[in-house]
Amino acid sequence: MKAWLELTATGVYTSIQDRGRPGFRRIGVPASGVLDPALMQIANTLAGNSADHPVVECYDGGQCLAAVGGSVRIAVAGSARLELIRGDERVTLAAWRSVTLAPGERLRVVSIGPGRLAMIAIQGLKLVPVLGSCSTYSRAALGGLAGRALSAGDQLPVATDVPDGRELELPAPWTTEDRPIRVVPGPQFDHFGDAGLATLLAGDYRVGTASDRMGIRLEGPAIAHLPGMDSEIVSDAIVPGAIQVPGNGQAIALLADAQTAGGYPKIATIISADLDRVAGKPPGASIRFTAVSAAEGVTAARDSAQRLARAIQSIRPCAPDSGQSIDIDALYRSNLVSGVVDAARSGGAQPDMTE
Structure with a gap:
């Protein structure tokens, strides 16, 4: 089944960006690309993509994306306040992590602060590059989705509707230095x-x-x-x-x-x-x-x-007790019940109190 993300709201300015298209400045083509490469790399790692895969660059919040036709795994890097919307239910979700949206579920970027940038990585996002890059340069209509800012109703196709791997999180949010x-x-x-x-x-x-x-x-x-x-x-x-x-x-x-x-x-x-x-x-x-x-x-x-590099190496599966996801593999590896008695054994066997 084909799956895609549909933008139901785009906020102030939302565009597709990657590392850009260096090598064409001599003919008047800017490199463009993400305004914050670190956020792009973190988001893509969380989503399970290569570090320079195209991302959705968000200004100031207000963006909302819905999974259609299948499950879609996405990740948000940046100081963003998020909501996961399931029907009439709204659940606050932390940034700096990935999440798998089931068909019909939406992720809303409520706000971004104290800065104004966040990156949304989409596992398996499929776009056609122009001059070697999917980065949007709207002044020349270059890049993904005909080289323009994204609009409500735009559909972003993904390569698979069955995301692989557990959801991931960055243990400590990426912060920038407060210096001149x-x-x-x-x-x-x-x-x-x-x-x-x-x-x-x-x-x-x-x-x-x-x-x-x-x-x-x-x-x-x-x-x-x-x-x-x-x-x-x-x-x-x-x-x-x-x-x-x-x-x-x-x-x-x-x-x-x-x-x-x-x-x-x-x-x-x-x-x-x-x-x-x-x-x-x-x-x-x-x-x-x-x-x-x-x-x-x-x-x-x-x-x-x-x-x-150190921050990316620290990325790990979401902790089961974080309230954000459940690590099924960890549950299967754990002895969740102690003191079990085998009723079939004779002699009144003592419970095993080890964990």
Whole structure:
């Protein structure tokens, strides 16, 4: 029997993403991909997929998915409040775990916080890649389901309607460090000099409402261009993490869907280990920056990868006493009743009080 997940509600912005499509920036195609790769890998591991399998990236909550035609195993990674809906019954469910939805059951992402991102992995999700990736880049209509944000009524097909394996959980939810965002000087640092960088590092910035997968506008102290330096340059290459400064001095931090070239000078670049933290901040959230060397950025990336690997290695079957699932294999291995007397034995055998 064919099974699929149907989106009955999609919230603010919901899309299919994976690791993205690197290698095409030279022809003007952004890499796109998930805003938080760690959440993608955790969710996929919980669901029983390969680490870079396509996921449903959720902004701010409000998403609801229903299993149709068969059972579907899904997993949610992120600080999300969830509800499992069975008919008229609503059961609160923890994130950072997988769950098998029977036909007709729904999973609702009630809210996401303190950040704004969560990833839903679907075991066996079947999509056709475009340029080697299923990631949605809506500005060019590239990616899964014709390269657009998901809509209510969209159906996501899965490879099997009989999920294998027990449900899994991450023992301790993945948390991000509460520390300033680390940056290295950008390619047009000379347009701002030490004074401009000092403004960026000393300022208390806020995430503006004009923010999306392409980038976020930072509201705070204006960063001045040096006298004689134009506020625009001949367009050159841009990468996610670049911090552009247009003529008004209000910086823009670019994210996964960033354009491949641009004409605003770039004062700094956010290191890869911190870019997910920027992407996950909601409008109004505070951002502070600190400068590091390129070598320190490389070390931070390696440390982050090792920490993620340890978290994934800790994933385990859901505990039977968690109230979330029952490990049938553990029940079969356990002696649940002690003190049993064999009535067929003579001589008044004493009960076996061992467990």
